[in-house]
Amino acid sequence: MKRLSVFIAAFASVFLLAACGDGGNSNSSSSKNSSSSETQLTGQSDSDYYQSVIKNGHYLTSKSRGVNVQQDSNQLNLKSFEAGLMNISKKQFSTSKYVFQEGQYVSTDTAEKWLGRKTKSNPEGLNPAGKATKTPLYLQQMDEQDFLTQDGNSLKMSGMTIGLGINSIYYYQKQAYGATYQMKLSDAEIKAQGKKMASEVLARLRKNKALKNIPIVIALYKQAPDDSLVGGNFFAYSVNNGSSTSVSNWKSINAQNYVFPVASGQKGPSNNSDENDFSNFKTQVQNFFPNLSGVTAQAQYINGSLTGMNVNITTQFYSQTEIISFTQYLQSTASKYLPTGIPIDITVGSTTGVQSFLSRDTNEKNFTFHIFNSY
Amino acid sequence: MKRLSVFIAAFASVFLLAACGDGGNSNSSSSKNSSSSETQLTGQSDSDYYQSVIKNGHYLTSKSRGVNVQQDSNQLNLKSFEAGLMNISKKQFSTSKYVFQEGQYVSTDTAEKWLGRKTKSNPEGLNPAGKATKTPLYLQQMDEQDFLTQDGNSLKMSGMTIGLGINSIYYYQKQAYGATYQMKLSDAEIKAQGKKMASEVLARLRKNKALKNIPIVIALYKQAPDDSLVGGNFFAYSVNNGSSTSVSNWKSINAQNYVFPVASGQKGPSNNSDENDFSNFKTQVQNFFPNLSGVTAQAQYINGSLTGMNVNITTQFYSQTEIISFTQYLQSTASKYLPTGIPIDITVGSTTGVQSFLSRDTNEKNFTFHIFNSY
DSSP: SSSOOOOOOOOOOOOEETTOOOEEEEEEOGGGGTTTTTTEHHHHHHHHTTTEETTTTTTOOTTTTHHHHHOOOHHHHHHHHHHHHHHHHHSSSSSTOOEEEOOOOOHHHHHHHHHBBOOOTTTTBOOOOOTTTSSHHHOEEEEEEEEEEEETTTTEOOOEEEEEEEEEEEEEEETTTHHHHHHHEHHHHHHHHHHOOOOOOOOHHHHGGGGGSEEEEEEEEEEEOOSSSOEEEEEOOOOOEETTOOOOOOOOEEEEEEEEOOOTTTTOSSSSSSHHHHHHHHHHHHHSSSSSEEEEEHHHEEETTEEEEEEEEEEEOOOOOHHHHHHHHHHHHHHHHSSSSOOOOEEEEETTEEEEEEEOTTTTOOEEEEEEOOO | SSOOOOOOTTTTEEEEEETTOOOOOOOOOGGTTTTTTTTOOOOOOOOOOOOEEEETEEEOOOOTTTHHHHHSSSHHHHHHHHHHHHHHHHHHOOOOTTTEEEEEESSSHHHHHHHHHHOOOTTOOOBBBSSSSSSSOEEEEEEEEEEEEEETTTTEEEEEEEEEOOOOEEESSTTTOOOEEEEEEEHHHHHHHHHHHHHHHHHHHHTTTGGSOOOOOEEEEEOOOOOSSSEEEEEEEEEEOOTOSSSOOOOEEEEEEEEEEEOOOOOSSSSHHOOOHHHHHHHHHHHHHEEEEEEEEEEEEEEEEEEEEEEEEEOOOOOHHHHHHHHHHHHHHHHHOSSSSSEEEEEETTEEEEEEEEETTTSSOOOEEEEEOOO
16 A cells, blocks of 8 residues: 655655555654654755665664774775775666665674684685785775665665775784784785685675675775875776676776875876876965965876866965965966866865865866855 | 056956066066066955955965964954954955955064053053953954055055954963963953054054055954854944044944854853754754764854854764765755755764865755765
C-alpha cells in the first residue's frame, strides 16, 4: 500500500520515504515524528552531488566511520581518496538516478581486520603475513560507498564502490616508539598488490546476499607520502557486474597530482607551462603584498592535461581592509596569470583561519570571491 | 602634461597612474617598471568595495599597521571595528567616486602615543592621567581610512574616516603579571569620553595641511568584552566638513550584536523570534548529524531589526562525503528555518579548518555553497 512514493529529483528539498506506510493513518504529521521506518533524503541542489540518506531524522553514517582517520598520518590522503572515489562512482552511478549512502556493509570491526596484517589471530588481514621490518603493509585505507535506487516505496541497494588505498612508502618501526624507517614500494608492486586484494575483497563481498548481483566498482589509489602537500591518486578501477567474484577487467586512470612550486629534486609535470604560469602569478602576488608567508598550489593532471588547481595563500594580515584589497587584487591577477579552462580555488588564510576565498569554475571567465566577515 | 589619465571605473582590472609622467618617454613599458612615481589601483569588481592604492608595485599599507593587533585581546573587536568603520565610510564616500587608501597620516608612533595614558613623558596620550587601578583606559584602538579622488593625473586626499574604539570593560592589573581585575564602564561614560576624544583628535588632524579642509568622519565604537563571541558596535558618528576643529554634530547609530543561543544571564534582542528561528535550526541540524560540537551565530541588529547573521558550525567530521551531505542538508534546512531578507553566512569548520560554507545575500532566495576540496 503506497502512501508516499519516492522522488529522486534535482532541486528538491528534504523528501520523505515511508518504507512501511501505516495504511490506517493518513495523518501527514508522520513526516515529523521519527518512527523507526522513516527514511528521508537530504535533497539535491546541484547535479554534481548525490542526495544521501537520512534515517529516523539522523544522517546515516558509515558503518566503519573513523577507521580511515586513524589510519592516515597525512589527512590529505583521506580527503583526496574520498573525493576521488566519489568521482569514479559518478561515472558508473549517475547522480540523477542513484542516492548515495555511506558504506553500510563493511563494519568497523571488518575494516580493521581487513586493513591489518594476516596473522593467526587475524586470518582476514589483507596485508601479507610476515615481519613488520621485512614485509610491507600495502593496504592503508579503504572506503565503501553505497548506491541506492527507488524500488516501489523503498530504497534498494543497487551498486557499490570500494576504494583501496595502497602505500607508496611503507613506514615502520624496528621497536615500539623507536625511529621510523621507510621502505619505498615500486609502482609494479603497488599495482600487483592492489589488484590481488581487489579480487579477494570482491569475493568476500559477494558472499553477502544483498551484494550478490549488483555492480561493484573497485578502485585502486596510490597513497602520497606522509610529508606530501597533496594527496595521492587513483590509478585503476574495475566495474564488476552481475555475479563476478574475481576482478578481470581493469581500466587505468592516468592521474597525477603535483605541488607548485615544484620542490627541487621533486618531479614536476612533463609540460612546465602551467608551472610557469603559477610562478608568474606567485611573483606578482608576493611582490604586491608584504607578509605573505606562502603561495603554493595543488595541481591535478589527468592524461597529461591540467584539470584543476587549488591555490593556498597564507599570510599574517593586519586588518580586514587589507584582506578586502588583497582579495580584489587576486581576482584580477589570477584571471591574468593562471591557466584558463579549468576549475581553480584560491584560499587566503591566516593564523586565525580562512580570511577569504576565490573560485572559478571550468566554464566561467571570472573569479567570484567571498570575504569572511564578523560582526 | 597628461600621459595617462586615471580611470576610476567598476569592473576594471589593474590601472596605472603616472603621477609624474616623463613627457619624453612615451614607451608603454613604463607600466611595468617600478619607478618611484607609479601609483596603481587594485581594480574593483563589485560596487560594494573600494578600489585601493598600489604604490611602486606594492600595496600601500597603513602607517600604523599592526598597532591595533597588539591592542586587542579579542580579535573579534578588530575585525568588527574595521569592517564596521568601512560601512560608515561608505555612507559618506561613495565607492564609485572614491579610492580607498590605508591610513597614511597617523603613524605607528603617533597611534601608540594617542592610545596611551596622558603622562609627563606622553603628553599626547588621549586616555586620562591617573593611576592604573583607579582611572580606566577608555580608548583601546583607533583606525584611519583615507579616501582619494582623481585630480588631473594624480590622486588627491579628499576625505578621512577615523574610528575610536572605547572600552566597555577596563581590564587592569594591580601588579605586573598579577591577577586581572575588571572595571565596568557605563554607556554614559563611554559616550562622554569618546566624544571628548573625538574633538581632540579632530583638532590635532586639522593641524596637518593636507587635512585642513577635507571632510573628516569620526565614529565611536564600543568594544566588546574580551570573552565575547561577537565584536562590539559603533554607536555614534559625526561628519566634520570644511575646517571645523571641534565636533558638534553627532548622529547616533543604534546597533547591537548578539550571540545565539543567548547565554543565560546575557541580554538578548528585545524581539526573540529570530532567536527562536535560530534555535529551531540548531535543533534540526544537531539532531541530523552526530558529532556537532557547536552551532552558534553572530546576529547584528540595527534600529531593532535583524540585519545579518554569521552562523558557525564546528564539528569533527570523519569524511568528505559527510561534509558534502551535511552541506546539502544545511542548504535546505537554513532556507526553511533561518530568517529571510537578510544576508546570512554559514561556515562549517573542523579542527583542520573550514570545510564548507554557505551564503545567501539579502535579496537572494537560495543559499549557494562551496565545499573545500583537496587533490
